[in-house]
Amino acid sequence: MAVDLAGRLELPVPVVVAPMAGGPSTPALVTAAGAAGGLGFLAAGYRDAGQVREQVAQVRALTARPFGVNVFVPGSAAVDRVALDAYAARLAPVAERLGVKPGEPRWDDDDYAAKLDLLVAEPVPLVSFTFGCPAQVDVERLHRAGSLVAVTVTSPAEAVSAAEAGADAVCVQGAEPGAHRGSFHDDPAEPPGAGALPLFDLIPQVRATVPLPLLAAGGLMTGADIAAVLAAGASLAQLGTASVHRAHRPRPGQRLLPGVHRRGAGRLPARAPPDPATAHRGRRAGRRRGAAPVGRRGLAAHPPAPRGRADEHPRRGGGRGARAMST
Numbered sequence: 646m647a648v649d650l651a652g653r654l655e656l657p658v659p660v661v662v663a664p665m666a667g668g669p670s671t672p673a674l675v676t677a678a679g680a681a682g683g684l685g686f687l688a689a690g691y692r693d694a695g696q697v698r699e700q701v702a703q704v705r706a707l708t709a710r711p712f713g714v715n716v717f718v719p720g721s722a723a724v725d726r727v728a729l730d731a732y733a734a735r736l737a738p739v740a741e742r743l744g745v746k747p748g749e750p751r752w753d754d755d756d757y758a759a760k761l762d763l764l765v766a767e768p769v770p771l772v773s774f775t776f777g778c779p780a781q782v783d784v785e786r787l788h789r790a791g792s793l794v795a796v797t798v799t800s801p802a803e804a805v806s807a808a809e810a811g812a813d814a815v816c817v818q819g820a821e822p823g824a825h826r827g828s829f830h831d832d833p834a835e836p837p838g839a840g841a842l843p844l845f846d847l848i849p850q851v852r853a854t855v856p857l858p859l860l861a862a863g864g865l866m867t868g869a870d871i872a873a874v875l876a877a878g879a880s881l882a883q884l885g886t887a888s889v890h891r892a893h894r895p896r897p898g899q900r901l902l903p904g905v906h907r908r909g910a911g912r913l914p915a916r917a918p919p920d921p922a923t924a925h926r927g928r929r930a931g932r933r934r935g936a937a938p939v940g941r942r943g944l945a946a947h948p949p950a951p952r953g954r955a956d957e958h959p960r961r962g963g964g965r966g967a968r969a970m971s972t
């Protein structure tokens with residue numbers, strides 16, 4: 646029988662503040678999400694297990710509300726160094742303007758095994774995985790520890806893999822989300838965005854394929870958006886970019902990137918207008934596997950990143966313990 650996610654996670658409000666690696670998902674944001682009746686997430690990506698342990702302890706010191714921890718499933722080490730170096734060269738002027746120095750690209754497994762051991766030893770209510778599917782044996786370990794397990798999926802086929810691994814829920818990520826797109830594979834032979842489905846196409850397809858409860862993510866900015874995904878059959882709505890605007894709201898008129906200003910302050914932005922710069926949903930969505938520099942409007946002013954998330958992130962000033970120069 647499908648898990649009652651909102652019930653198991655004691656959520657009076659069916660909203661999840663998305664895991665956001667690179668800085669935004671602080672213990673304070675997790676606590677605020679819980680206090681508002683929703684579910685907050687720590688983002689374990691780009692941190693080692695010790696840093697995740699510290700953040701989990703901080704959340705526990707701040708709140709007794711349930712929360713989640715999101716883990717990156719390590720991918721392939723194959724990367725196009727020429728494309729990566731060209732991308733770094735294109736980023737250089739932005740880095741200089743922001744007063745940061747891009748790091749050296751490197752691949753590692755993001756301390757995956759140690760994080761799993763940590764989450765088994767010190768369980769949290771929900772563990773979600775992104776960029777791949779955890780092994781069934783690891784899902785079983787987390788279940789035995791008392792955690793629910795969710796897997797981010799971007800297609801019905803990925804949802805099947807998640808169900809076969811024993812996941813309790815899938816986080817259905819449409820073509821619209823901020824930052825990376827959490828698909829399992831990043832095939833250089835495919836054109837960017839190939840097969841990327843908008844959220845409202847993906848939800849019914851995944852529902853028809855697996856009997857798991859859904860968290861829906863991608864482009865949700867308003868109460869009406871939340872109501873719409875719930876009406877479409879999602880159990881919970883997961884919001885990322887909207888939470889970044891709240892937590893890291895720039896001052897009015899502050900420059901984010903050249904030519905990109907925040908319009909006013911004190912309110913969430915309206916849904917992005919369908920102008921050519923932002924009308925990439927679906928068609929160009931595969932590029933989201935690369936970096937979205939400073940939210941939606943920043944993306945329009947910025948070149949797409951090459952494939953190779955793990956290696957490319959340090960180029961953007963991220964990496965363990967570091968705050969990314971961008972998202």
Ligand SMILES: Cc1cc2nc3c(=O)[nH]c(=O)nc-3n(C[C@H](O)[C@H](O)[C@H](O)COP(=O)(O)O)c2cc1C
Nearest residue numbers: 663664665666775822823824862863864885886972
């Ligand atoms: C700055 C930023 C960082 C993110 N980092 C992660 C992450 O570490 N793990 C993850 O599963 N999703 C990550 N995401 C994706 C979100 O979890 C969520 O799916 C997405 O933000 C939803 O789309 P929205 O930003 O349009 O609301 C990130 C999103 C943003 C904006």
